[in-house]
Amino acid sequence: MPYMPITESMFLLAENREQPMHAGGLQLFIPREGQSATDLATEIFETFHSCPEIRPLFRKRPASPASLVGTLAWSFDDDIDVDYHVRRAALPRPGRIRELLRYVSLNHSALLDRNRPMWELHIIEGLDDGRVAVYTKIHHSLLDGVSALRLLENSLSPDPDDRSGTAWWDPALMRRRRNPRAPKSVSALERITGTAGQTLGAVGQVVGAPAAAAKIAWTAITDDDFAAPFVPAPKTILDVPIGSARRFAAQQWPRDRFDAIGNSLGITLNDVVVATCAGALRAYLIDQDALPDRPLIAALPVSMHGDSGREGNAVTAIMANLATDQPDPERRLDAVVASTRKAKQVIRGLPTLQALMFGAATFAPLALAPVPGFVRTTPPQFNLLISNVPGPSQPMYWNGARLDGCYPVSIAMHGQAMNITLTTTGDQVNFGIIGARKELPSLQRILTHLDSALEDLEKVAGVGG
């Protein structure tokens, strides 16, 4: 019975009915020529259902689900109730994206069963555009966002004629040749250290994971320079105790638009993304009559995954000043870029293990968040997480069905009522925004604000429409 490292158990310890600790993904597939949506949904369902073997990762569960006070260990189930984990669903009419996002919003609010491996996969038909959606839900103690996306990527093929599609948990996938876009042999951290802020190609520089849906405790590291570059985060409507209901918003934009801005200004795609979020958040907070005087602080998770092929949780984070107090888009962008450059320099000075330790220390207060009053009385260390999880860089297919969208569905928690996670797939940037439903009204408006913020940055860079 293997014991859990704290990077896994913390997600079980911190979980309660108001802050489920599972993350997810929403993938959209276009049926291949001549195939109906129902055909594709049936094909996925039957292929996944009949997969003869299940990888240990998808068979492990907490050994003592009822008592989480003592030592935590994993156990492995031999007999998996696939009928429970893999579900078919249909959207009510008219089957717009709105109904799909609503389905995800409502399902993402529900806790996973701890008495079995903590994952679910929903195959959803009924979209009026003929696509089929796959919504997955995986407990964060099992997997972080980077690992989850790698799993997905490994199950897809760049070849539209490849018909060897199988379930994501098929052990055969691990024996297959890695996809061409698999991470190189340097870790994300090393890549940041070497190339931070310099090349546009390094989308993976500030990669992240819903994993890091955590409150970073600057107080845990009092005698160093980390905190120095940052003013304290303001208290906002994002830093409140939350209820269990969620709202999910998602949209994709062409990657070209972000790249054009980055190229023109000599900044990274990630800087453009963070600045876009900064503009959207400012507009949303103005909508809600809740813009703080001081700028929002975002935590940007950094994956520590190398090419070891190991899955699990390996994440730390850097901080960014979102300059939401700044009405001018150009000045706001400058402040964001200056802030992430400083933060990267700090991490660059740390050896890998120390950087990981830093990450672990920052997660410690997570376990205190469920304590009544903790969130309300402690000042926030940052206001939200913005994660960028790189996906496949070319069009990918599952049995000839093209992946047409891939949205992360992350974690909101006490003191972190909103989370923005995005993933790049082919030529698209896919944003997934999860928020506490009651505490953040009209969350879907953030999509319009993201669009406007991107247009503002295009004007600053002198590119685009």
Added chain:
Amino acid sequence: MPYMPITESMFLLAENREQPMHAGGLQLFIPREGQSATDLATEIFETFHSCPEIRPLFRKRPASPASLVGTLAWSFDDDIDVDYHVRRAALPRPGRIRELLRYVSLNHSALLDRNRPMWELHIIEGLDDGRVAVYTKIHHSLLDGVSALRLLENSLSPDPDDRSGTAWWDPALMRRRRNPRAPKSVSALERITGTAGQTLGAVGQVVGAPAAAAKIAWTAITDDDFAAPFVPAPKTILDVPIGSARRFAAQQWPRDRFDAIGNSLGITLNDVVVATCAGALRAYLIDQDALPDRPLIAALPVSMHGDSGREGNAVTAIMANLATDQPDPERRLDAVVASTRKAKQVIRGLPTLQALMFGAATFAPLALAPVPGFVRTTPPQFNLLISNVPGPSQPMYWNGARLDGCYPVSIAMHGQAMNITLTTTGDQVNFGIIGARKELPSLQRILTHLDSALEDLEKVAGVGG
């Protein structure tokens, strides 16, 4: 801020992720002539959605959802997020009853949000037989099963041409004339006292409520005769700690078949129902190679509702020996009838208030069920609850759509892995069986066993087939 009586707060205190304390109902409606299922679903959705006023019962929520340790009180929301509470859903193909029960199974596993009024209503289309299903989920701290069914009944009309259908929470319903089949002015308890075991018409005699999904502590009443008639309940696969996943099975049988047996043998409909369950449980336990030597003990909740029109929780229970050790259906039936007669005599000796107190005392150990080890080490006081909630006795309609089935969806809990609740509507007896999914394999087989057990009783009575 009104404080909660223990009969309400206990359902909040005892709740955890493995034993959600909400009950529900599944209603099936046949669209009226010329109306499609989608038309009816849309009509229900729009009518419910646009109801201008919401009764206080549907606006109340725990005042301090995050901290349930102290005193519990209700607060009332003025602004209800109806879009959250009222949901449209569609079944995946082929849209059989199987897919519907699966939908309910999966949704019934999820906790309700405590930060808003604790109820949901799902309007489900996509059934291949053209009916529309309405699945409701209401926290037990708000309402017991009898009250819930009365609410439904009040919203329906015996007149197929009546088009005044409105939302269940419309305050206008309270001002309407009561339905002809509303309970008479004597309480169920008084009716039991006066007529126990004598008339067939007294379907309401042993009525119940998922309300009483509770462990009855005989130890709490040590110095009286209550326990005397009963041997201790055996330890079975029903008396185990459970996971959060559920399975729901449901089916209806013509009421005539139960009445014919009762008439022939001079016993109540409720006795026939309990004996049918006894036969089915014996067969199910044999299937699972888990039949105990000693007979199962069932708790039969008794509603204390009179005609006061008050809603909420008012339930006590009597015990029945199910004689599952007895292979012969006739002898088993005799033992069941003898046991419920004895139990009714005991309750008859109590004044109403004392009977209520008895009920309250029996619920006390509920709060201990979530303590690790409690369920595993304490002997069960009974093995399951069997509730009979009387519904409307004539065909009922909502805006001309006929109610064609009305299945209770009750509560499973630690030590009570299965619950059988039934309701009589028109000429049907509707069984709803909820069970812990992992702990009770192949739960749906109980439906076949109920059918066989009913046939066995028909042979005993010399009626039917």
